[in-house]
Amino acid sequence: MKVFAVAEHRFGELNPLSIELLNLANKLGESNAVVIGKDVGKFAAELAKYADKVWKIEDASLENYNPELYIDVLLQLFQKEKPDVVLIGNTAQGAEYAPYLAVKMKAPIVTDVVGVSSANGLVASRFVMQGKIMVDLKVKSMPCVLTIRQGAFKEGVQKNGKIVDAGIKPSKPAGRKFLEYVQPAVGEVDxxxxxxxxxxxxxxxxxxxxxxxxxxxxxxxxxxxxxxxxxxxxxxxxxxxxxxxxxxxxxxxxxxxxxxxxxxxxxxxxxxxxxxxxxxxxxxxxxxxxxxxxxxxxxxxxxxxxxxxxxx
Ligand SMILES: Cc1cc2nc3c(=O)[nH]c(=O)nc-3n(C[C@H](O)[C@H](O)[C@H](O)COP(=O)(O)OP(=O)(O)OC[C@H]3O[C@@H](n4cnc5c(N)ncnc54)[C@H](O)[C@@H]3O)c2cc1C
Structure with a gap:
């Protein structure tokens, strides 16, 4: 199974969930990390320790997360590389662009996944009813998109993957622009x-x-x-x-x-x-x-x- 895990980073830090996505990818088959940004060499080197291959997508316009540009470049990569499974963190970012990506790929999506098995077709587990019931969802067609809950796939194997420049740029400017990060005000009690x-x-x-x-x-x-x-x-x-x-x-x-x-x-x-x-x-x-x-x-x-x- 060809699995692509889309890494997440902010303020110069790689979200550790990116490695957890690769832990799952390695369990399912060939693990590919995708890292998008302006200058992502540092992140690619870190991801390569856990992936068979790391795809860098770099452009000045990708310096800050932008869902439109992410979808644009990911679709270009996936049209060429034809993944079976795309893994995205179930974070604020992931929750925003993963469903949009799935629609564009005409792929089924399971969100907030906490368990995956591939023994008998791909089955993704998630909680429903405020965490009271766990359901197993059989994914009926590939490719599919899964958003993964942090902490669900902490154990993994080490790799020494190859880093490649995907040579992909956004095909058009985004309709919305990043302005600034607004940090929450610090209250009287921390x-x-x-x-x-x-x-x-x-x-x-x-x-x-x-x-x-x-x-x-x-x-x-x-x-x-x-x-x-x-x-x-x-x-x-x-x-x-x-x-x-x-x-x-x-x-x-x-x-x-x-x-x-x-x-x-x-x-x-x-x-x-x-x-x-x-x-x-x-x-x-x-x-x-x-x-x-x-x-x-x-x-x-x-x-x-x-x-x-x-x-x-
Ligand atoms: C995108 C998203 C982000 C979210 N982020 C957060 C988040 O950051 N933090 C967060 O907390 N939630 C978050 N939520 C909401 C979360 O899903 C739950 O709805 C929320 O945590 C429930 O809060 P609660 O336990 O106070 O209320 P409830 O689920 O209503 O539970 C109240 C509990 O109180 C008990 N109870 C009632 N009366 C008494 C009593 N007299 N004595 C003892 N027990 C009593 C009840 O048995 C019940 O278990 C988020 C939801 C979404 C969709």
């Missing part, structure tokens, strides 16, 4: 530096109840963070959001109150040293990553915890 995080989810029910989490965080010497609905509801500022569209945290203690454990949240906290979850639903996926779990109403447990911490 949750990525905290040793103890009390994180609240929709189970906290109301803005007025955030004070309960704040009281607990204060008693523990920690800070309060939240899941996305808490931020979207305006109960906590944006810089307190944990997850793929928020921050990645690795505190010594992560206390999750009323958080279901959707993968978008879990990706931001799963490497915490100690995870304790309080949730009234025994089936909540958060218990799959928690070291300790309490199946209970947080409004019963947190006041009791506070009493204990205050020595009452």
């Amino acid at each position: 949750i990525t530096k905290a040793n103890i995080i009390v994180a609240v989810g929709r189970g906290i029910e109301d803005a007025a109840n955030i004070s309960l989490a704040e009281e607990l965080a204060k008693a523990l010497g920690g800070v309060v963070a939240g899941s996305r609905p808490v931020i979207d509801n305006g109960w906590l500022p944006k810089d307190r959001q944990v997850g793929i569209s928020g921050k990645v945290v690795k505190p010594k203690l992560y206390l999750a109150l009323g958080i279901s454990g959707a993968f978008q949240h879990v990706m931001g906290m799963k490497d915490s040293e100690l995870i304790i979850a309080i949730n009234k639903d025994p089936e909540a996926p958060i218990f799959g990553v928690a070291h300790y779990g309490v199946v209970a109403n947080l409004f019963d447990i947190v006041p009791e915890l506070l009493d204990k911490l205050k020595g009452k």
